[in-house]
Amino acid sequence: MSLRPTTVTSYAECSARQRLALLLDAGSFHEWLPPAERVTSPHLAQLGLPCAFDDGVAVGRAALEGRSVFVAAQEGAFMGGGVGEVHGAKLVGMLRRAVRDRPDAVLLLAESGGVRLHEGNAGLIAVSEVMRALLDVRASGMPVVVLIGGANGCFGGMGIVAACADHIVMSDVGRHAMSGPEVIEASGGVEEFDARDRSLVWRTTGGKHRYLLGDCDQLVDDDVQAFRAAATRALDQRRPLTLTALEAEHRLLSARLAAAHDEADAFELWRRLGITHPEQVPDRSVRDIGVWVASRRKEVA
Amino acid sequence: MSMAPGVDVLDFELPGSKAVAAFEPILVGVVGSGNLEVLLEPQSTPTCRFQVETSARGFGAIWEAVVRDFQQRHSLSGVQVSIHDMGATPAVVALRLAQAIAELPRAQP
Numbered sequence: 417m418s419l420r421p422t423t424v425t426s427y428a429e430c431s432a433r434q435r436l437a438l439l440l441d442a443g444s445f446h447e448w449l450p451p452a453e454r455v456t457s458p459h460l461a462q463l464g465l466p467c468a469f470d471d472g473v474a475v476g477r478a479a480l481e482g483r484s485v486f487v488a489a490q491e492g493a494f495m496g497g498g499v500g501e502v503h504g505a506k507l508v509g510m511l512r513r514a515v516r517d518r519p520d521a522v523l524l525l526a527e528s529g530g531v532r533l534h535e536g537n538a539g540l541i542a543v544s545e546v547m548r549a550l551l552d553v554r555a556s557g558m559p560v561v562v563l564i565g566g567a568n569g570c571f572g573g574m575g576i577v578a579a580c581a582d583h584i585v586m587s588d589v590g591r592h593a594m595s596g597p598e599v600i601e602a603s604g605g606v607e608e609f610d611a612r613d614r615s616l617v618w619r620t621t622g623g624k625h626r627y628l629l630g631d632c633d634q635l636v637d638d639d640v641q642a643f644r645a646a647a648t649r650a651l652d653q654r655r656p657l658t659l660t661a662l663e664a665e666h667r668l669l670s671a672r673l674a675a676a677h678d679e680a681d682a683f684e685l686w687r688r689l690g691i692t693h694p695e696q697v698p699d700r701s702v703r704d705i706g707v708w709v710a711s712r713r714k715e716v717a
Numbered sequence: 718m719s720m721a722p723g724v725d726v727l728d729f730e731l732p733g734s735k736a737v738a739a740f741e742p743i744l745v746g747v748v749g750s751g752n753l754e755v756l757l758e759p760q761s762t763p764t765c766r767f768q769v770e771t772s773a774r775g776f777g778a779i780w781e782a783v784v785r786d787f788q789q790r791h792s793l794s795g796v797q798v799s800i801h802d803m804g805a806t807p808a809v810v811a812l813r814l815a816q817a818i819a820e821l822p823r824a825q826p
Contacts, residue, residue, distance in 0.1 A: 431747055451756055452742040464722040466772050466801040468748045469756055493747040 432489035444479040489525035492568035498532030504542020511549035530572015543573030586623035619682040733794035753802040771802035
């Protein structure tokens with residue numbers, strides 16, 4: 417694939433394969449089960465749906481600034497990045513191989529609405545296997561870094577998978593949550609959550625919100641090279657997988673729940689976190705938000 | 718009128734005169750609404766073979782017209798073109814085919 421990067425290439429606009437080509441060291445990606453192998457979904461044809469040669473995910477090994485990485489990239493344009501049986505098995509295989517072959521890190525270029533509902537239980541089981549395999553990689557001492565910046569965001573089962581990782585990089589257009597906006601509206605009603613209110617959606621699930629709350633470790637502009645730099649910085653950012661770390665995470669979540677006890681909107685939550693002009697957050701640049709969070713973390717430390 | 722769920726599978730094999738130099742499989746496009754993916758692979762027979770799986774059923778004659786038009790202009794030999802389609806229009810199909818062959822090594826003189 418011949419791609420000539422210009423100064424800024426939107427990460428969100430790229431396909432999964434374009435991201436791999438531009439984010440990793442040039443020509444270093446070696447794919448396992450490439451499209452020509454035709455390892456495709458055994459379920460979709462029965463439903464009248466065409467399959468994809470790669471079942472919506474490319475997995476393999478590569479180099480990032482010369483360091484060895486195993487990597488997976490989900491294609492959001494194919495069934496919303498939904499995790500089907502084969503898609504999930506490819507992720508699990510890559511993660512298990514990482515435990516065996518010990519690269520410096522594992523990168524997940526996540527873009528997914530979660531389980532591919534067309535494949536029912538097979539997809540659900542696949543996602544749970546991905547979580548277990550990811551935690552096995554962490555337990556073996558390798559960091560797992562998740563990059564979220566695709567138009568479909570990272571939701572459902574893949575939202576949980578991302579939260580299991582050591583390090584999350586998001587762009588301000590990226591979104592990360594459990595239930596997606598439409599799912600919340602469908603189950604809770606439009607009074608609970610208006611999925612068509614884009615401002616509400618982004619201040620509830622978007623990169624800036626996740627970064628301000630501490631769920632995301634690096635916030636970057638929607639630029640493939642910014643993601644590359646952030647992923648490189650994350651290569652050694654291991655987070656201990658211990659009971660103490662888990663308890664600390666639970667304390668953080670309890671504190672957040674307490675701060676949002678009255679179902680506060682994100683604006684109010686940001687104010688409670690100490691942001692003096694929360695209404696300005698959506699218009700602030702990624703750089704401004706980064707400066708604010710850095711100074712705030714220094715104060716707390 | 719009812720139709721059992723499934724996808725249409727179409728197969729066209731057309732003669733060609735321009736042999737293509739050895740190449741690694743080429744994939745372009747993504748299977749999405751109104752879109753398709755095209756996989757080019759070398760094959761030993763001196764023809765161009767098109768294998769299409771499409772969710773838009775009953776358009777075999779239009780597919781045949783599109784691939785015949787393509788082959789009339791390019792006359793590829795030794796190439797297999799595999800397509801997964803989700804209701805792309807003939808114009809989109811033609812563009813994807815053009816994108817795929819733009820990535821082929823230059824045809825041997």
